[in-house]
Amino acid sequence: MPQISQSGNFIDTFEHVAVEIFPDNKEGSRYVAQQIANLIREKEKKGQHCVLGLATGSSPQNVYAELVRMHKQEGLSFKHVITFNLDEYYPIEPDALQSFHRYMWERLFKHVDILPENVHIPDGTVPKDKIKAYCQQYEEQIEKAGGIDLQLLGIGHNGHIGFNEPGSNMNSRTRLIALDQATRIANSYEFAHIAEVPRLAITMGISTILKARRIILIAWGQHKAAIIRKAVEGHSTEQVPASLLQQHPDCTFVLDEQAASELTRYKSPWLTGECEWTPKMIRKAVCTLALELNKPILMLTDNDYNDHGLSDLLVEFGSAYDINLMVFNGMKSTITGWPGGKPGVHIPDHPERSEPARKRVLIFSPHMDDDIISMGGTFIRLHEQGHDVHVAYQTSGNIAVNDEFVLRFIDFAVGFDEIFGIDKSRATQIMKEAREFIQNKKPSQIDTPEIRAIKGLIRKCEAKATCRYVGIPEENVHFLDLPFYETGRVEKNPPGEEDIRITMDIIRQVKPHQIYAAGDLADPHGTHKVCLDIIIEALKRLKNEPFMDDCWVWLYRGAWQEWEIYEIEMAIPMSPDQVIQKRHGIFIHQSQKDVVVFQGNDRREFWQRAEERNAATAELYDRLGLPKYAAMEAFVRYHF
Template sequence: MRLDLSSQITLERVSKKYYRPENDFEEYNLSRFEKLPVAIFEESKKAAKKIANDIAKEITNKAKNGKPFVLGISGGSSPAPVYDELVRLHKEDGLSFKNVIIFNTYEFYPVMDFSYSNLQMLKDLFLDRIDIDPKNIFSPDATVEKDLIAENCEAFENDLKERGGLDYLLLGLGTKGNVGFNMPGSSLHSQTRLVMLDGDSRSDISRNFGSLDKVPVSAITMGLYDILAAKKIALVAWGEQKSESIKDIVEGPVTDLIPGSVLQTHTEAVVYVDLAAASELTRISRPWLVTNCEWDSKLIRRAIVWLCGVVDKPILKLTNKDYNDNGLSELITLYGSAYNVNIKIFNDLQHTITGWPGGKPDADDTYRPERAKPYPKKVIIFSPHPDDDVISMGGTFQRLVNQGHEVHVAYQTSGNIAVGDEEVIRYISVLKSLRKKFDPDNNKIKEKYDEIRKFLMHDKKKDDIDTADILFIKSRIRREEARSADRYVGLPEENVHFLDLPFYETGTVKKNPISE
């Protein structure tokens, strides 16, 4: 058998064989490195629907028996799709939350502005959109004096005990493998307490506050002991940025350096991930170690690059023994010898390197990563904000233009909140000088200058949203920055497009749903 190992660009797809086994035997083989049950979904919405349906069944069963359902919930972006689905079940299917008791797993401390509290975020996302009794919502009190925190934490613990503990706990995953704000080093026996937030954690949540200086330096969090006392636990994580932590939690040892790894000791904990978050699990990243593979060019490349790292050898020095000892004997069967595989993959990888990202015209493209024809090609670059195109692919952008392709850039949002107030003052000061020299009788510009300058320098308070005029100016500053970069690479002005998608235009870090 011979496989086509050409480097023609295709979307990389993970075979369902690796995450949707047909029987228990296959599941056992695939999960042999996993110490926690893992449910892998193509996308977060599908996982959220499964979790929400499970929670809904628990709520309904408890209600039928006249009992409350005690649910622990977390803030952050990961649980948000679950909350959306629960709200949908409430509005469309009549799911009632009147018998539900909510416990917020953590709260920032101190909270000077309640609109930035974790509880308020949970209300916006979930609690204010359902029929829950406000008296059934419990949260650490982030307004108490510091010397009363221990007493407040004890009261929170007592409230939880009086209601029989958590029936179900929905957890997100932090960047350091933390659950709640139980950071590395947290004791297995830790309970609700005040913890300091490190720089990485504060930076990670700063998007909810607008800037890092607004993020509290500490938080009150449920401890690992409280978390493990829950009857059922669902840990959710989406996106490639969580993949390393998921691997550590699921396949690594239980260690206080990865607080989420303690879930391995719980008999009813399940990890829900999308394919991106699962990408470092052995069954996805190195499936040859757990099952027979559906070999394609990308998987073969990945396997051999991995093998080079394991045995610390370059490709051309790999031997039959290296392949056989590391779960890759199938490739020897496919190609007859290590030598044949090595030469094929070496050439294949070599041919992915090119200085012609749009394809080289009038060239033999048999072994090139992009086809030669048609030439020139039409290329569209989608840039979420002005400058993302240059930051992410500036060199490729420049080459595509230089090599004669018809390149267009579509800037999807204005990016206006990234512009500082001082820049606005500087630009309108230039405008004022221009008015004075070329149009001194234009009082409208002078009035607008005075109005904007007064607001930015004297009237604007810490959390005020900019006026529509200021947001317009900030948008235009970003536009001109983008146009300047486009001129530099030689892009015609008519090939620059600003979409200004409306969901972005809130004036705050928090955006509207993308459909709005």
């Protein structure tokens, strides 16, 4: 998606704070890291300390990784840097896996030459009766250091900055605050269960943040897009704390294109000035107009176009009738009951080729259930229509199995030995040790390799059962166990050469005519994004091999988001019976039912998310005047 220049258009009319947009998280993070490095060096030349306000969470991880790289490879020194962190859970031990103290030392401080006495992180162990005095002292330490030169911020789904929840007073200072339930749910991906997420936190106040001489707020991913629009284009209000940054004289929002996707310059660029009317942009404009007016596409009039900023479209392409018909036919051609192509029939605008009639299909599934959750109806239909379907499960998904589920399986295995008089083997001893570990497990502990193996086995058994349910032969089920995932923690290793090699090997083995991969980038762990990046790199390296000439790649989205209606290039309709069939396939994954580990900010079970998302897609097609179905699964083609 091209960035639109702020010169010569009306972007400033909509946006009330400076915005820098980058193609992806990595480029944006490099930019932010460079800004921080420039400031550190500038202050060092003047013989001054550089005082940084730092944030935690998923957003600044690549910023810190780039700063570490610059320290090691470019000599960036932190000896004259003083840091103050925004916040910390309360109560929490500094060595807990989820503590911000541990986060900062593991991702930045222990890798650079910063002086420990210059690091300030709110203490989650201060007795409650001493919190008020401690927070006052934290404010005094900031003032003694000369104030914050640059404050780095993230943004919560409800607009919080630091842990300043909606309604926080603009004059608030460092304090203990009760966390909004929405924040606790959003942050629950770091914890095994929502009940383990602290209810309190120590946070810098909004007044403290606004005193910083410069502020950079970073946000990545489509799941941040809605709140970014409110913060950037909405009124400055305490109900959206990030919107108060509009009042700061030197504040910049640094976003990737996904996080910026709801801004007017992206959502409705025709309202900001010059617009390049590509076929995709025309479809976007017409679908947006039809849905906004609650009219079928074919019912839109010239007046509708003129009254909603689309008169240029009429000038360039003729009457509403001509434009409506063009977009309607394009949307209609995306609908097909033949995801592998309809054999023996040449349909010019069909999303897929009719030949070969029997295709080799490779479905990549980041976790053990993404295949059935995200494209279960298509998965089943591809098999029923005679295609040679393979599934490649990219990661073990072991951290998403809760401890109680493991104990249940251990009890079964031990009981099985006892009932049938099987000799107590090493396996029984491992299960005994696993039970003892789980029963005495502390919040800061990572599962042992044995427990992770048990959890991975549980998920593999569920995946195999799902494939049997669909009808896929066992030899077509592949478990890749990509190494990047195997840390035992939510935080994963960066993808490496071994991950790419494994992925290339399975593509070479299957030689697919179709590849399906997860394009769902709102996954809070980022696993889907990493898995997609690995596939894309593998495809780049394989593109010159002969079998790749006849390979098409389709991207699905999963439990976290759906494609925009104008983006969809293939829509697979589902009947009510097929919806139930898909639901039963999802139910096979019992470890992910009822109590979902790392559920994110959506409390629905995965089968509910899938059904409601598929029904919503079908409803949008219906509202646009196209055939009505119970549900639809949507895909976008990736051109490599």
